[in-house]
Amino acid sequence: MIRSFAAAILLAFALAIPVNAQDQAQSEPQPGREPVLRQVDVPHNYYWREMYIPQLTSGASSLSWSPDGSALVYSMQGSLWRQDIASGEAFQLTAGPGYDYQPDWSPDGSTIIFSRYDEDAIELWTLDVASGAARRLTSNGGVNLEARWSPSGDRIAFVSTFATGRFRIFTAAMDGGAFEPVQFSPERESAISRYYYSTFDHELSPSWSPDGSEIIYVTNPETGYGTGSLWRRAVAGGEPQLVREEETSWRARPDWGPGGSRIIWSSYAGRQWHQLWIVNAAGGLPIPLTYGDFDIFSPRWSPDGRHIAFVSNESGDGRIEILDLPGGARRELAISAPVYLHDVGTLALTLTDEDGRPVAARISVTGSDGRSYAPETAMIHADDNFDRADRAQEQRYFHANGHAGITLPVGPAEVTVWRGLEHAVEHRTVDIRPGPATRLTVQMQPITLPGFDAWQSADVHVHMNYGGSYRMTPERMVAQAAAEDLDIVFNTLVNKEQRIPDIEYAGTQPDPASTADTLLVPAQEFHTSVWGHLGLLGLTSHFLLPDYSSYPGTGLFSLFPDNPTIADLAHQQGAVVGYVHPFDPGAEANTYSTHQVPVDAALGNMDYYETVGFADFHTSADIWYRLLNLGFRISAAGGTDAMANYASLRGPVGLNRTYVLPGELAEGPSPVERRDAWIAGLRAGRSIATNAPLLVFDLNGEGPGGDISLPAEGGELEWTAAMISLARVDHVEIIHNGQVAATLTLDADGKFAAARGTIPISESGWILLRAWSSEDQPEVLDLYPYGTTSPVYVSVDGKPARSEEDRQYMLTWIDLIEQHARTSEDYNDAAERETVLGNIARARAVYEAMR
Incomplete structure (x- = not known):
């Protein structure tokens, strides 16, 4: 049982351990999760x-x-x-x-x-x-x-x-x-x-x-x-x-x-x-x-x-x-x-909330024969990776709205139930017998932190249909999101080869299938194999075309439109723009790719960044920290890149999610007002990106996205932090300008921590709270549990944050981007080439002015 927040925070206040950044030896996670059928040597x-x-x-x-x-x-x-x-x-x-x-x-x-x-x-x-x-x-x-x-x-x-x-x-x-x-x-x-x-x-x-x-x-x-x-x-x-x-x-x-x-x-x-x-x-x-x-x-x-x-x-x-x-x-x-080969029985499963009311959830059922089972009308999904030390095959699951009937072999069956990140994962064993249905009720138990109910969750990166086995509809998409206790789903329309499977759902309004609890909102992902992928949330006029560029051997082979051009067009429609699934393991060693992350950051085009998504979280965070160290304000976001009509799912929807504090809303807000308030909160940096840990962080009365001004001599700031998680973590840390400034002591099961302390400030920068595990955990179908707040920004004597090391890093990166853009012949005309090179030159000037 989770101890009370008040008792835990009093215990942990004295146990926060300040750490000198020079002495901090951070251990990188060693995940055991590997792809299904890892013997196949074919990309993607x-x-x-x-x-x-x-x-x-x-x-x-x-x-x-x-x-x-x-x-x-x-x-x-x-x-x-x-x-x-x-x-x-x-x-x-x-x-x-x-x-x-x-x-x-x-x-x-x-x-x-x-x-x-x-x-x-x-x-x-x-x-x-x-x-x-x-x-x-x-x-x-x-x-x-x-x-x-x-x-x-x-x-x-x-x-x-x-x-x-x-x-x-x-x-x-x-x-x-x-x-x-x-x-x-x-x-x-x-x-x-x-x-x-x-x-x-x-x-x-x-x-x-x-x-x-x-x-x-x-x-x-x-x-x-x-x-x-x-x-x-x-x-x-x-x-x-x-x-x-x-x-x-x-x-x-x-x-x-x-x-x-x-x-x-x-x-x-x-x-x-x-x-x-x-x-x-x-x-x-x-x-x-x-x-x-x-x-x-x-x-x-x-x-x-x-x-x-x-x-x-x-x-x-x-x-x-x-x-x-x-x-x-x-x-x-x-x-x-x-007509079955062997004796079977029926499991009649009921799912309830803490008050005994039926509630939607995600369910995994394993029969006595070791195989997975689901209702005849359910969409069965399978994890895309798994840890072979935990299980013989990948996790399979389905979603249900309060009740499910499953035919499976007689004998003991294992049942696991999830409901988003704000409920504990429930495990049951039940003996299936022939004849009348075996009945089982599972009550979901909430886990939360004080004040966290004001935060609204969204998955900023979901593909409702993307060439998979199933045919998803908005109604099915909303039902799955409800089972994951997700408030908003952004259906990021994108091409799969020459087609855009969900183009019929392109629009500027929340989908009519949305409910009072769950919004389905059309969005867009801009695809290019050269510049990196962009998420475009909140377009108010029209879907941007072309939806992809730099595809060799096609009529869209050109490096133009580049990402700054697309970002400008999206901003003209009032949208927020972010880089999605940014970097995989090893990217830090050879980050100098053609991804235009440093270009769009310099030009003010990057509103958010998927720090938690279909990529390695630490590698992605390292790049994000470098940008924050140069004074750029970029919000943390979580997006699954869920392919929701896949049976072998990258997901489920909401696996990686963004919590936003949307601000005050009028009573009975419309779907558009709810969407706009959430996007405004993301733009302002009032966000948390996570796949398990829920985080609360306060710095001198300011939460994520907040601003603190100090005089030239700096000062000491008070912080309060708390973390709760459905899966074990082994690190909860205060990060100051990219370095660990303090750690929080976890309880025995690694699912709760709370503390307060102070941090000395002598120069401008940023501070955030993050939590993570050095190993994968079976409750989370992802590389490893990880969560981070957006920063609180601190200004000393009105000066912006600066780092000469990170400035040089970005300039070196831009050198490679420019070399590729300048030597490539993949343009339709000279004007396209000059536009791309001009955007790179403008970004370079920003970094050079930071001397």
Whole structure:
């Protein structure tokens, strides 16, 4: 139980330890969290893992026809299921261990091959249809996917990373002898540089021609921007033939039609969502076959070529539909009666607040078999990293509004419940039995600090739809945010390849789906692989176009518009501008990248900075501290970069959040007034960025964003600080001009600290409170717990803060930025070049004037 604030603060007042900055030896965190499927050596795992690797979902994710066309086998809830297309009865074929995906039915009907995710790898398995016996086919420790039988049934083609860590196609004989994969084509390295992809080409999604002589697949030779196009190549070897050039975005899954003349695949082709397209196998002009503002994927021709089965996320999660050709009639393959392999029971879960009222929350349920379970209609999400010392696989969870019913195996089940950062994490064990539902009520217990209820929370960096498995709607987004006890969600619209998935929600008003408790607010992220990404909050006129620049090989290859230009346009609309997910570990050693952080800081363009976000917190803070040391006033912000329609989520929404003290509001404020007050508070620096620690800091009566003026001789300032956290931390520190000035003593469980003290001031600068852990903690799905206030600014004799070391650091950085901008030929005209160089020159002049 959390001790009372008053008792704790009295105890801790005497225990604050002033530390001389010269003597402070700070230990950097040693997080144990690593990416899921770390053996894959391909950049940007948050793209390929979600959009290519199969995911645990409540709905279907992939399917295959039986040879006679009467039934489908499909993956759902991590198991394989079989269902006659004329029946609502579905039979579970596998139930682990692990999670089973991507089934393919052999031509003779005897065997189903599939991929099983277990033991930190994805291996190929076969299932004997008659006996139900499963047999492991590969044991290479890699990621083995998309196995497809040849038409004769004597070979398979599949994708594997076992040889190089990259996705390559292999073929292998299935004659009962030794399983010996043969690489489909030679390894190839493209001569061009690629931002999102390895310099080595990859191969994805093989599908055999009806005569078994060729394979159509996705690959990306000399493609600087994109996952690749559709190609075909003879199995015996030879040069590949281009069938369709486009950005396939990991999701194409081409399927060669039974007659051999047509290929169907999933494509967004100039739209925002993936639909089915069809093209001649020899190439030519493709045409769309389906239409809609949702995704259709994993298409498969029926054996007679008269039907196409596919998965759709129109209802949010995956559902199977069958399309008739010709005619276009569509029908859902609905399940009315699931038949399970083993005994199951039902968990009836109720979530309440401290007063016993139903309340929304985030839930993780692990069954007696070690697998994760969720309601049939829930969106299951999975952590993108995990600590293998804590658990065998990544954490999976779902959101529920007060009640949830879950079918899972009989036996003991583990239940974990979160509700944002202002409630303790609750753990329960419950025994599931067959028959009547097992009932469990979990009451959420608040954790808070005096006065903290006036602060309003927001996630400043969320992508509602970003090419993921699910189809999010504003209503679903608001419901998830409510379960995370989040007051505001900024949906930062941005491109995914050539499209902007949420462009229909661009606007200047909070979304109509907003509630009295939770606002959904449109915002924008400006994308460039050169200058660094910007968040634009509170645009009052229009969405800025183009939404991205510096994309090689496209019509938006130019370095213009640069970030200062975009920031100026956003400020003209009254927005606040911030740098998002700024720096990863190691950036301090080679920070001299082309990120325009020092340029926009000097030009007054940077209102906030994601000190807590999709980056390393200490590395990002080091750069922020250098800017603060030069007198720039930049607010701390927390933004998750959540991709909310991902199943393998960077999140959940609100994982990284910003608390703002918005100031006085009229009674019953409108959504616009609430948004504007929050943004005004962020602009003024009344903010806290955190993923766990809640912080209260007062310096001579001023909180974060405040100003204190001292005479020329300086003075001594009194501070009061407190921290409470749902996860253990081991450092709570007062930071003065980038150095630790005092530490607070933590209680026994590392979740509470409070103290007061004094700090001598002799020069202008800033002071803030931060808390962090040197290790990752299982309650927080992030690198490690970390929280920081924005600074209180202190002026001595009216002089600005200055640091010669940091001034030289920024000037050296600007030298590299200018060198890149000056030597690059990536401009449309001379005026663009001069504008970019002019912005850099203006920033340089600011630093040079700081002598």
